[in-house]
Amino acid sequence: MSDARPCTIVGDVSGLPESASGAKHLVWWGNIGFMAIEGTAFALAAGTYLYLMSQTHGWPPAGIRPPDLFWPAILTLGLLLSELPNLWVRRRAIAKDERGVRFGTLGMTIFGLVLLIPRALEFAHLNVHWTDNAYGSVLWMLIILHTSHLITDIGDTAVQAVWLFTHEVGDDQFADVEDNANYWTFVVLSWLPIGALIYLAPRLG
C-alpha cells in the first residue's frame, strides 16, 4: 500500500473496455492537438501571403505570369476523389474490419503516391522562383508547407499498411487507422484555401 490515506472503495473499472474509437479515444485528442498546431501554421502562412499581397502593387508583380492551372486542377480533383476510399477506410476501421483496413491503407498509400506526380509537376509550373521576389518566396512556402504534410501522411499510411499486414490488429490499431484517415482529410481540406491562394489570388489581385 502506498496511498497515504485510508480509503473506501466506491467503484470498480475492471469491467470497462480496453479501447475506444473516435473522440472517446485519448489518441484522437492528441491528433486534434497536432492538427490545431498545423492548422494555425497554415492560417498564419496564409495571413503572411495576404499581408505581402496587400503591401505590393500588382499581384503577381509585373512581368510574372500566374502559376499554370492544369496540374493543380488534376491534383485537387485527385485529392477530393481520394476522400471516397479514405472515408471508406475510416468506416472499415470503426467496424474493426481487419481485411478492410489492411487493403484500405495499402490502397490509400498507392493513391497518395500517384498524387505526388501532379504535385511534382506543379512545382515546374509556378512560373516564379523563390529568389525572384517576396511573391515567389511566399508562394513556394505555401506549397512546400502543404507538400510536407502530404508526404508525411503518405509515409505514415505506408508504414501503417506494412504493420497491419504483418500483425494481428487490435482495437488501438483500428483507432490509429481512424486517426490517420482523419489526418488525410485534414490534409485535403487544408489544400482548398492554400490552393485557392496560390492559384486564384494572383488572377483576382
Add this chain to the structure above:
Amino acid sequence: MTAPLTPEQADRLAVSWRDAPGLWGFLTTVDHKRIAARYILTVVLLMFLAGMLALDMRLQLAWPDMGRMTPQLYNESFSLHGSTMLFLVSVPVMEAMAIWLVPLMLGQRALAFPRLAAFSYWLYLGGVLMLWVPHAVGITPDLGWFEYPPLSGPGYAPGHRADIWAQMITFTEVAALAASVNVVATVLKMRPPGMTLARIPVFVWSQAIAGLMTIFSLPAVMLVTSMLIADRLVSTQFFAPAAGGDPILFQHLFWWFGHPEVYIIFLPAAGFVSMIVETFSRRTLFGHVAVVLSMLGIAALAFGLWVHHMFAVGLPRLGNDFYTAASMAVALPAGLQIFCWIATLWSGRPRFDTPLLWVLGFIATFVIGGLSGVMAASAPLDQQITDTYFIVAHFHYVLIGGAILPLLGAFCYWYPKATGRLMSERLGKLAFWLIVGGFNLGFFPMHLLGLMGMPRRVYTYSEGMGWGPLNLVATLGSAIAVAGGLVFVANAWWSRRHGALAGPDPWGGSTLEWAVPSPPPQHNFDHLPVVDSLTPLWTQKEALQVMTGLAVERREVLVTSVIEATPEYRQKSPKPSIAPLFSALAVTILFIGSIFTPWALVWGAVPLAAALIAWFWPQRERATTGPLAVRR
C-alpha cells in the same frame, strides 16, 4: 476486484511502473516526475548562468565610462541573458511544473503521452545546447532576444550567430508544443471520476489554458524564424523591401507569439498563487469561477494585442487608439484575480510560511509592474519611453514579479512533496527578503533612469548624463537579489538531506497530490481517487473515495469523458523507450544541418522517420491471417 490492493498486488503494481536501473533507466524513462525534475534542474543551471551574465552587465553599468566590457561583448551578454531567460527558463519551467503536477493533481499514474514528454525534454535540451555550446566556442547571437531583420537578415548579419538564435527557438518551441498537447489532452481526457469541469483545480485550468495558447501562438514564431533562415540560406525575399518583402512582417509574426507568451508564463504563475493562497488561508479560494473566467479572458485578449509592441513603427491612427484601449483592458481580469486572492486571504486564517510570503511579494511587485505596464500601453507615452530603461524596469517587474516570485513560492510549496523533506524556513525567509528587497532596490531606480532618458542596450554612458548614482544603486540591488538566489538554491540543496521530514501532507493541502506519499512512488496512486468537490482532501477527511480495477501487472490508466469525467475505458500506457531520445537526436541533426544546407530537410528526414517508426511501432502478435501471415 472490489477490495483494496493486497500488499502483493501493490508490489506488483510498483514493479510494473518501475524504471530499469542505472543509465538505461535514465535514458529511457517516461516517468513524468523524472522528466520534470530534469527540466527543472536544467532551468536552475541556466538561471544561474544567465544571472551571472546579468551581474556582469550590471557591474559594467555601475559607474560611467567603464571599459571592462566591449560593446560587442555587452550585445552578446544581453542577447544571451534575454534569450535564455525567456526561451530556456520561463516557458520551459512552467511546462515542467505542469508535467510534474498535472497527473498528480488528477489522481493519475501518467500523462496522456508519456513518451512525448520524454521527447519534449530531450528537444529542449537540444535547444539549450544549441545556444550555449556555440557560446562556449565564441559564436554568440548578438541582436537581442528578438532578432529583427534587416539587422538579422543576410545583408547585415553574416556568419551563423542569427541562425543559431533562430534554430534555438525552433527547438524550444517544438518542445513546448509537444508538452502543451500532452498537458491539454491529459486535462481533457484523464481527470479522475467526479472531476467535472467545475471541479478542476485552478492550477490545472491555468496549465490547460496556457497549453491552448501555446498551440495557437507558437507556430507563428516557428514560421517566422524559418522564414528568416530561408532568407539567409536560400535567398528568399520575405523581409527584403527591394524585392517586395517587408521587415515589419517579421515583427507582426513575432509578436503574434511574443505577446501571448507573456501570459503563457503568467497564467501558470497565477495558478501557483491560487493554490498557495487557498492552502495557506485554510479556506476554499474565493471566486473560483471568476478566477478561471478571468484566465480565459486574458487568453482571449492576449491574441488581440500583439500590435502594442509596435506602436513605434507608425501604424494607422485608429489602430493605435484601439490597441491602447485593448491593452489597458487586460488590467481588468488581472485585477479581478488579485482581488479574489486578497479576499481569500482576508476571510481565511492565513499562515505566513515561506510559500505565502512569496505570494505576498508577488502581489506587491506585480501591482507596480502592472501600473508601469498600463503606462506603456498608452501609445503616446510609449513613444517617449520605448527603448529606455523604463521598459527594462517594466518587463523585469512583470517577469520577475509576475512569474519568478510565484515560481519560487511554488517551489517551496511542492518541494516537500517532491523530496519528502521541508525546506528550512529560516533560510527561506532570508532568501525571500534578499530577493524581493534586492530586486526592488535594483529595478525601481531603472524607471527613473528611463524617464531621465537612459536608453536600453547601451554598454556605457558618460559621466555628464548624471545617471551614475542611480545605476550604482541598481547594481547594488541586483547583486543582493542574486545573492538571495544563491541562498535559495543552497537551501534546496541542504534540505534535501537535512530538512525536517515532511510526511504526505505537510501543509494541509486540498488537492489530490497530497494524498500520496512524499516523494510519490513511480506509479503515484495505488487506487483511482474519486472526486466530489473542488477540494477533495478537505471534503473527504475520514477516508478517500477510490475506485479499483486497473491492471497491476501492466501499465494502465483510466480515460474519462471530457465534460463530466465519467470513466470510459482503460488505456494501455506506454513502457519506457529509447525512441524519444533517438527521435530528438534525429531532429537535432536535421535542425542543425538546415542551418548549413536546405538539403538537410531531405536527408535529415531519413533517420527521423526511422526513429519515429521505432517509437510508434505497436508491439503485438505477428499476423496469423491475410497474405503476410506467418506460417506455423
